Amino acid sequence: MKFVDEATIYVEGGAGGNGCISFRREKFVPRGGPDGGDGGDGGSVYLIGEKRLQTLYDLQIKPHYKAGRGMHGKGKGMDGKSGEDKYIPVPLGVEVYRNGKLIGEILGHKQVLLVAKGGKGGRGNRHFVTPTNQAPRIAEVGKPGEKFKLKIILKLISQxxxxxxxxxxxxxxxxxxxxxxxxxxxxxxxxxxxxxxxxxxxxxxxxxxxxxxxxxxxxxxxxxxxxxxxxxxxxxxxxxxxxxxxxxxxxxxxxxxxxxxxxxxxxxxxxxxxxxxxxxxxxxxxxxxxxxxxxxxxxxxxxxxxxxxxxxxxxxxx
Ligand SMILES: Nc1nc2c(ncn2[C@@H]2O[C@H](COP(=O)(O)OP(=O)(O)OP(=O)(O)O)[C@@H](O)[C@H]2O)c(=O)[nH]1
Ligand SMILES: [Mg+2]
The missing domain is CATH 3.40.50.300 (P-loop containing nucleotide triphosphate hydrolases)
Known part of the structure; x- marks a missing residue:
């Protein structure tokens, strides 16, 4: 496989799901309270050390990585599922730069480094009940995930x-x-x-x-x-x-x-x-x-x- 020791990649955490606005509807219970579930958190992107790799070739040909988004909350208090995390395998000895600044390195097998955090899910309308507002028609939208351009530099590990x-x-x-x-x-x-x-x-x-x-x-x-x-x-x-x-x-x-x-x-x-x-x-x-x-x-x-x-x-x- 081609030896590549520099690569630029784009990583993006998943967006959080939106909180839900919903009210309980049950027979014989008029005006049920708010029951909108929370949006799930977006997944995060990580680098993970893989000792069998010796080059950044894979990153060079596939530079974009995005973690899964959180699902939206639903009625009946159902929270959305969190988005799936994304793990990018890299060879040992990798240095990671953001805007020219070293933000971390991977030296060990299976060592992980968070490079883009997923967005928080929004809270459903359940959370916005106040003494004066028992039926809130508000919920939060999910936050976007972090988005970065990263420079990856491989410095081989040898004694x-x-x-x-x-x-x-x-x-x-x-x-x-x-x-x-x-x-x-x-x-x-x-x-x-x-x-x-x-x-x-x-x-x-x-x-x-x-x-x-x-x-x-x-x-x-x-x-x-x-x-x-x-x-x-x-x-x-x-x-x-x-x-x-x-x-x-x-x-x-x-x-x-x-x-x-x-x-x-x-x-x-x-x-x-x-x-x-x-x-x-x-x-x-x-x-x-x-x-x-x-x-x-x-x-x-x-x-x-x-x-x-x-x-x-x-x-x-x-
Ligand atoms: N006679 C003799 N020839 C040698 C010896 N060691 C290497 N060679 C020869 O020298 C030439 C170069 O050997 P390489 O091992 O490719 O040299 P290198 O330093 O890796 O060269 P580069 O990768 O081009 O920098 C080859 O023809 C080898 O067979 C030695 O101990 N004696
Ligand atoms: Mg040689």
């Missing part, structure tokens, strides 16, 4: 993000470590949207995100730009994957850090592991003097992967 230059072997590494089967090819920008994979452990599942490649000037829109970096904002740790067979590996490293700084300096505060990939392609291993955790691997030949997995499991990333 680890793999970032690096195009063609560095990010997808190959995801495949080597997890159950995922991402597309892999020998040209840049094979991965156009993030892929998720699960690294299983005895106790937990670690979700790893393989990101589209980043190049110098990404923050200015070069390549795929920084458009997808929002998906690593929630990660606990980053893997900077660097192709050691390319001319100046340290420059790749510097450029990646610079692009992060430009996009959101918070990314630099995340714990990270620097992983040099494609060691099978070099005769002698250059050693880099980095004040960081460093690994040397071949994602393709499955070298150093177990050590890397072990290091990941030992990190505090829950």
């Amino acid at each position: 680890i993000g793999i970032v690096g230059f195009p063609n560095a072997g990010k997808s190959t590494l995801l495949k080597a470590m997890t159950n995922a089967h991402p597309e892999i090819a020998s040209y840049p920008f094979t991965t156009l949207t993030p892929n998720l994979g699960v690294l299983k452990d005895d106790f937990r599942n670690i979700i790893i995100a393989d990101m589209p490649g980043i190049i110098e000037g990404a923050h200015l829109g070069r390549g795929l730009g920084v458009r997808f970096l929002r998906h690593i904002e929630r990660t606990k740790m980053l893997i900077l994957l660097i192709d050691i067979s390319m001319p100046d590996p340290m420059r790749q490293y510097q450029i990646l850090l610079d692009e992060f700084r430009m996009y959101n300096p918070e990314l630099l505060k995340k714990p990270r592991i620097v992983v040099f990939n494609k060691i099978d392609l070099v005769e002698t291993l250059p050693q880099f003097n980095l004040n960081e955790k460093v690994f040397y691997i071949s994602a393709l030949k499955n070298k150093g992967i177990d050590e890397l997995k072990k290091a990941i499991r030992n990190e505090n990333i829950d």
Whole structure:
């Protein structure tokens, strides 16, 4: 299914039903009192977290959501039924904006967020009896439901993000470590949207995100730009994957850090592991003097992967 991480939707609560004006009519009881029932409340619209979803595609193709309206009250004191609530399933990691302001987010499976409240039902004429008016000919009309335009932004939930230059072997590494089967090819920008994979452990599942490649000037829109970096904002740790067979590996490293700084300096505060990939392609291993955790691997030949997995499991990333 197409990966969509932004959508605009229109949500509307159901209108409340009208209150009823009615009077009791019984044989032998002249002038029975008012007995108009209340209108039912309109249904509300909610977002609900659904862990099996990974995209906002459904919202993009179906942007309008309306909850059911409340039924009108009837005579003989019969209240109208409430309108049905509407639940919109969304993937975990969704942020909801109204007029540019964050109003909530969905992080857990089945978590719900009210986004448009239904209107209250109107009261029937029963409620308007006063000492001076025993036969009120008034009732309330139901209130309209809330109506909003919402911007929905998905920031994928994963514990680890793999970032690096195009063609560095990010997808190959995801495949080597997890159950995922991402597309892999020998040209840049094979991965156009993030892929998720699960690294299983005895106790937990670690979700790893393989990101589209980043190049110098990404923050200015070069390549795929920084458009997808929002998906690593929630990660606990980053893997900077660097192709050691390319001319100046340290420059790749510097450029990646610079692009992060430009996009959101918070990314630099995340714990990270620097992983040099494609060691099978070099005769002698250059050693880099980095004040960081460093690994040397071949994602393709499955070298150093177990050590890397072990290091990941030992990190505090829950
Ligand atoms: N020799 C060798 N080739 C590798 C290694 N890892 C990946 N490759 C190759 O490098 C090429 C790119 O691999 P991908 O995994 O698609 O790279 P990527 O970083 O996901 O690339 P983009 O999605 O385009 O950013 C493919 O031809 C891989 O087979 C490695 O350890 N050794
Ligand atoms: Mg890729």
